[in-house]
Amino acid sequence: MIELKRNALEFHFPEISPDARLSIEFQRTLRIPDDDQTYPLPPGLGRFPLEHVDDFAANVPQSWLQRGGVMLPMYQAEALWINFSAHYVSKRQAAYPFAVKISAGKIDAVTGESWNEALRKKPQDYLVIPRQPWLDGYCVGRGVIRQFVAMPLGSGYSAEEQITGTAEHGGLQIKVFPMRREAFERRYPIVRMRATASARMMRAAPAPLEDDTLSCESAMGLAPGGQMSQEIYDDEFAFHEWDHQTASRCFVHLVNTEMWQGITGKRPPTKPPKAKDYTKAGLPWFDYYDESPAVNAQAKLANLKSVAELGEEKRQNPLPDNEAVDPTNVVGLRKGLQPGQVREGCF
């Protein structure tokens, strides 16, 4: 069961355990320069607003209603990262584990393979929460990802279009599998001692439209942007400990900000700052330290061209503001994220 609360997707599995709860939110961030450098993690600049597509049935294409789910507005000048927050069970001093599949345009962000409903162990095509606190982009090397940046669907830049040659799906697709209850309770027995701090801080706190119009000009796909350091961690659990029969999934539609206003009548958030201005102001970038083993990139994603590389080939300039920056204020965050540790740029 998924609820939309305060612009976050709240996954609940009461049939497994009242503790099996996971919150997923989409953080706005600046677009890191798309050049040869590998950058630290950019900040969270607040949650993207989310709306049920069903609430605007008269204004969205039929294909969106068929897919269901939610939608969010995205500027081409911004990027997105995904924040995972599993429910912390104080008496077991552990967060409830989940296996989460993330695809963009139905291309798996970890392996580059086309969407499939099941979890796959080799190569691992899912993230393990809570070890993985965030996902910022496509896994293109061990410890390196390419940022999720918004490009108009149909322009040829999205990972979906580069891999499949078509712009059929766009958006983000999420499927969440909880750990089996007995596995969780066996791994994390009740701790009989004085309660300890249970907080796990996060990195951040009009007229009906023709289907074709929206899918070509307004729907967005995620394309590989600049490079940054981020591990996709190996599954530390046994594969059979995941509940493969119980999962919830959600399609997240991405729409450009002009069309968002047309569909919902609501103003989109203000434009995010440019990486250059943000860095010049001395605001923080982030590094996350966890020495747990990480998965390697698969060829399909490693071979993706970034927006800047593809723009050069196409003799287009899709990134007018792409100057290199030199982040000097880099805040280190340690594994597990202690209380007070946040990844945000709004102070």
Next chain:
Amino acid sequence: MAAEFGEYVRKCREQKKAKSADFSLRKLAIRIGVEPSYLSKVERGQEAPPSEATIAALARELDEDPDVLLAMAGKVSSDLQRIIRKRPKLFAQLIREMKNMPNHAVLRVVREVRDGDW
């Protein structure tokens, strides 16, 4: 119902009048756009409760919840009526199913994100 409504309005007004002379019958009646004699009769239950607009003005002046005052007057606000009239069968069913639920359960009505075909 008229007596209960009038008595409640009078009690609220007199509580306010104890702190401010602005809540005399005459001054309040002028602010909400009715004759003092009419408001006096309403308070004594000798007149039926006033219109929705007047009850809303009274609620604003007395810092009371307009929906609660309307309910005491045996009325339902026109915006709620419009919502119900749009999907009468659905809302009638919903309200009947929820009539015995405790408040926390009513507030916990879950709206699921719908998954479709993709």
